[in-house]
Amino acid sequence: MEDIEIVDSKEGADLKDADIIKCLDHGFVRLVDVMGGDESIVQAARVSYGKGTKNVRQDKGLINYLLKHFHMSPFEMVEFKFHCVGGENRIPTSLGFKKVSESLNAISIHNAEDQAVIISSRNTGKKELFRLHLDRGYFIDVTEDHRVRILDENGKLTFKRASDINNNEHVCLYGGVSWSNGSIQKLNAPKFGNKRTSNIKISFPESLTPELAELTGFYLGDGYLSRAGLEFPVGLENLDTLDHLVLLLRNIFLTEPRVRNDGKIYRVHINSRTLAKWWIDNGFKKDSALCLCVPERIWNSPPSTAYAFLRGLFSADGCITDTNGVALTSACFEFVKEIQQLAHALGIPLSHINRPGAHSLYTWTEEGLKVFSQKVDFWEKKKQQKLYALLAKPFMQRASAIPNAFNLVTNNALVVNGSEAVSHHFRSQLYMNCNLSKNEFIESYNHGYFPEELGELANLLFLKIKNRENLGVQDVYDFHVSSKNQFVCNNVIVHNCKMPIFVARQWIRHRTASVNEISGRYSIMEDTVWRPDPKDLRQQAVINRQGSLDRAVPDLLNSEILATYNNDIETIFKHYHESVDKGLAREVARVALPLSTYTEWYWKMDLNNLLHFLWLRMDQHAQKEIRVYAEAIAVFVKKRCPFTWEAFEEHRLNSVTLSSSEVEALRKAARSTELLERTLEERKGQLKEAGASDALVTTELAELRSKLAGEKIE
Known part of the structure; x- marks a missing residue:
């Protein structure tokens, strides 16, 4: 097994605990899912008995008997699928920033670098789902075996099972803009009644424009909807907001809104029952300040429309502070979580904090604050000026710093000729155990202090897991992504067998599997060859x-x-x-x-056919390169079905088959010499040493005598 490498295994564990196994130079095998195990085989064989009616030793003996005598149908009850994410997570796809459960028809997804082609996507059934609650209010719903991108305690970027991430490791979030697609959203036409309800002539837009999205955001923050139409209150001192709001309404509906000063606030409104019905029909209506949600059309739109939506919302309910930068407060918990997801996908990470009677969001990265100022901003000039003044100061360096910096520097820093020594350049990290700020990392990386493969650290954010919540059994989904074998889910980076095509051609001869391979019709094939x-x-x-x-x-x-x-x-x-x-x-x-070009696929097969595959491809006469992959798969089977594997090694993998003439020659030799009795005595010793019962010893010896001497078993 010198050509395979076990990666991401638990510390101190042996091969059977591996999550992914590297093969050859660029290939790998990863176990995605398993349905059943030794217990499923036993249950299928004992149809008339319930679970627990036999002890473990008898289960092992039954599996051994089944394999020895080629009773293979019970082994079809176990399926290996060479992880899954919850349907409520949101992912940046070609269709917009969509829920996983609504993205099965998407053609691409963001992989923390660029849009990557989705090779396959599907509902993989129901599994136990867990919510990983991260610092700053972030979360992701995954199965416990799904692999998540982390920065481990040694300062190494890797993927690890969700259930195995420890308290000294940090989950990686993509810090850049992952929302790069979406489509112009067509709107429902207005439904005019038989009677005129207003003398106001209104033109209704046919699609969701950035201006309408901006108005929708402001409405969710400070607007009202009644049967009579739309109304927006504006403070007497907020003249910039008043002017911008009137201009928006005028441009969107091609009518002049009414503005009334009641002595306390300005009231801007358009009275039209047709407008009120149209607003509801297109999904923009809010139930109350305690029950808000981002309209579905916003999620499906291009990023320019989503930025405009945030501009309106923050202009209504946002503020700017010297300590937390841009902040937003709402009484609705679900709405705040949606805004956090939406803004992060647009490159504006927001931290969520619960305060009495309110939920607050605020920026926590310098880059996020810059993106906000460039793409969102406020309507009020006073807030704009305060934001620009804040950007001129060093801000939020610690919050977005790279953790575990001591080990990161110790294990990865390079000597740069003509520059200061590593020990001096990173003295804060090495001697004071400080984290490494993003600016310090980028400067050091550009000067050659870090290897090229660590460049992605500049685009990542790092959060610890606060707790895990069991969500019960739910529908789960899986995406097979080309290029980098990873994608962004709820702004967290999560993972996706890869082999040369000449190996795949030998593999695919086993037609009893379900295979979904990367397509060269949809994807540009990578320059990755064996x-x-x-x-x-x-x-x-x-x-x-x-x-x-x-x-x-x-x-x-x-x-x-x-x-x-x-x-x-x-x-x-x-x-x-x-x-x-x-x-x-x-x-x-x-x-x-x-x-020799590497290809990728998902491969699903029941255990009966999988054992036959391994029997053929682990044979010494099989080509070496396919043997490497077979040995990797064998690691997973041995872990999941240990009794079956032991019986498989005994009766199939390490056994030999003799022709009828070879059997006759062996029997002739056994009858004419003491070979038969000596062989039976040797076998009896093996069985006694293994702890076999007297009845089993008698049965085994009778079968062996029948094979060697051709005698009929009485």
């Missing part, structure tokens, strides 16, 4: 024409073959990308790609 080590360039076998020898070709030929191979790969992919850039269809351009 590059053999010199020892992998094996010589052709002479007797076995489809096999190879264990020794490589001579060194001189080895170097020449590798050089030619690498040059061919570079040329092929160069021509592939050139063809795509010239407009050639991806489905045509891909045909010239080599078999």
Whole structure:
């Protein structure tokens, strides 16, 4: 198993605790889900008995008997699917910032770098779901085995099962703008009654424009809706807000709103029952200040519309403070959580804090405050000026700093010639155990103090898990994403078998599986290929024409073959990308790609057929590269079904099959010598050492005698 690497295993655990296994140079196998185990096999075999009627030892013996005598149908009750997320999470897709349960038809999703093609998406049934409550009010709903991007206590970025994340590790949130898609939302046409209800002539927009989204945000903060129409109160001192609101209403509905000063506030309104009904029909109505929600059309819109919605909302209910930056307060908990999700996807992280009678959101990163000022801002000039003054000061450096900085620097910092020593450059982290601010990291990274692969730290935010809440059994969903094998879910980065195509072709011969493979018609194929080590360039076998020898070709030929191979790969992919850039269809351009190109797929198979796959592909005569993947899968099977694996090794994997003539020769030798009795005595000793009962010893010896001597069992 030298060509596989167990990663993300629990500390101090052995191979059976692995979550993902790396294979060859760029491949991996990951167990997504398992339905059933040894107990399911036993239940299927004992249809007439309930669970618990037999002890563990008898269960083990039954599984052993089934495999030994090829009674395989009970093993079809167990399925392996080579994790899942809850349907209420929101993900940034080609359809907008949608709930997971509503995104199965999306074609792309953000992967914490760019939009990546969704290879497959589906409802995977019902599973136990957990909510991870993070610092600052963030959360994500996942199954306990779903892998989440974390910064571990050693300062290493990795993926880890949700159930295994400890108190010294931080969940990674994407800090940039992940919401980059959506569509213009068509609106329902107004329904005019038979009688005129107003002399006001109103033009109704046909789609949700940024101006209408801005008005909707302001309405959710400070507006009223009655049967007579829309009304907005504005403070007497807020003349900028009054002017902007009147201009919005005039531009949206092409009518002049009425403004009345009652001595305490301005009241801006448009009286129209048709407008009131139209407002309700398009989902903009709020029930009360205690029952608010972001309209569905906002979630489905392009980011420019969502920014405008926030501009209206913060202009109504937002403020600016010297300590917390931009802040928003609402009496509705659900609404505050939605705004936190929405704003973060737009690059504006907001921290949620509960105060008596109110829920507050406030900015907690310097970059988020900058994005707010550029994309959202306030209507009131006084608030604008206060925001710009705040941006001119050092602000929020500690909140968004990179944690576990001592280990991050100790394990990763590089010596830079001509610059100050690492110990001096990072003295605050090494000697005072301070976190590393984003600005310090970016400056150090640009000067070469950190390796290139750590560059993504600049776009991440880090939060600890406060507690875990069991949400019970719910529908769960899974997405298979091309490129980076990860995607953003509730603003948290979460994960997605990958093998060279020539390995996949041997794999797919086993037609008893359900397979969903990455498509070269939808995706640009990555320049990721299997590059053999010199020892992998094996010589052709002479007797076995489809096999190879264990020794490589001579060194001189080895170097020449590798050089030619690498040059061919570079040329092929160069021509592939050139063809795509010239407009050639991806489905045509891909045909010239080599078999060493890595592909990815989801693979589901019942245990009966999976054991047959492993029996064939773990055999010493199978090609080495497919054996690597079979050995990786075997790790998962051994962990989930230990009794079955033990019986499989005993009766299938390590057994041999003899032809009828070979059996006859063996029986003839056994009858004419003491071989039979000596073999039976040796087998009896094995059984006694294993703790077998007298009845089992008698049965096993009778079966062995029948095989060796051809005697009928009485």
